[in-house]
Amino acid sequence: MIIAEQKPLDEMARMLAPYSRVLIVGCGTCMTVCGAGGEREVSYLHHALRVARARAGGEPRIFLEHTLKRQCDLEFLDLLKDRVAEVDAVLSLGCGVGVQAIAEHFPDLPVLPGVNTSFVGMADEWGVWDERCAACGDCRLADTGGICPITRCTKGMLNGPCAGTKNGKCEASPEMDCGWVLIYRRLETLNQLEKMRRYYPPRNFRTIPRPRRITSRAGGPGETDGPQPA
DSSP: OEEEEEOOHHHHHHHHTTOSEEEEEEESSHHHHTTSSSHHHHHHHHHHHHHHHHHHTOOOOEEEEEEESOSSOHHHHGGGHHHHTTOSEEEEOSOHHHHHHHHHHSTTSOEEEOEEEEEEOOOOSSOOOOOOOOOOSOOOTTTTTTOOHHHHSTTOOSSOOOTTOBTTEETTEEEEEOHHHHHHHHHHHTTOGGGGGSOOOOOOOOOOOSSOEEEEETTEEEEEOSOOOO
16 A cells, blocks of 8 residues: 655646646556545646646646556556647656656656655565655655656665766666666756756655554544554
């Protein structure tokens, strides 16, 4: 199970400022259950963004809506093919994995995070998983081309690449792509290389007791820190 909360409206408005046609994409599974990005939330956010834009006196922005069953499965992303051809950016209400899955599937299109992912549960089945989101609760994928530096960089650097990268690979393993080289190439494709020149302050990796338990509350998901009962 994945838990997330929508980003503040003003933060989303700042991210959307350069774009005039935006597709808001919801997720029909985890984000629907936790009330952060299902079909209903997509509709509410659409209306809220329109009202905020009108109050700010900006030019009207065109919004389209679509909710996928799951954003993290490639088989569903093909359903967006015709919709993304009509817009110049996607605002994803999926978790950090969903944002990155859409960004990888449509590499020529900016994909922006509409939620902060704070908790990722582990599937209790046999398989192979590639980590894409650390559920840090402070999503910066809008600044890094839809590629998470916390997980894709071995050192979790927010300003990279480091001096150890060579031929696009990480110094920790010659088989591993350097996360910041991937970010650079993605930003280059999007003509957003100016974002590489910014300085991002270090994250505050506060101590969090683990394992955590998430419980549903009337106003949304709540969190109880501390060990789970046996």
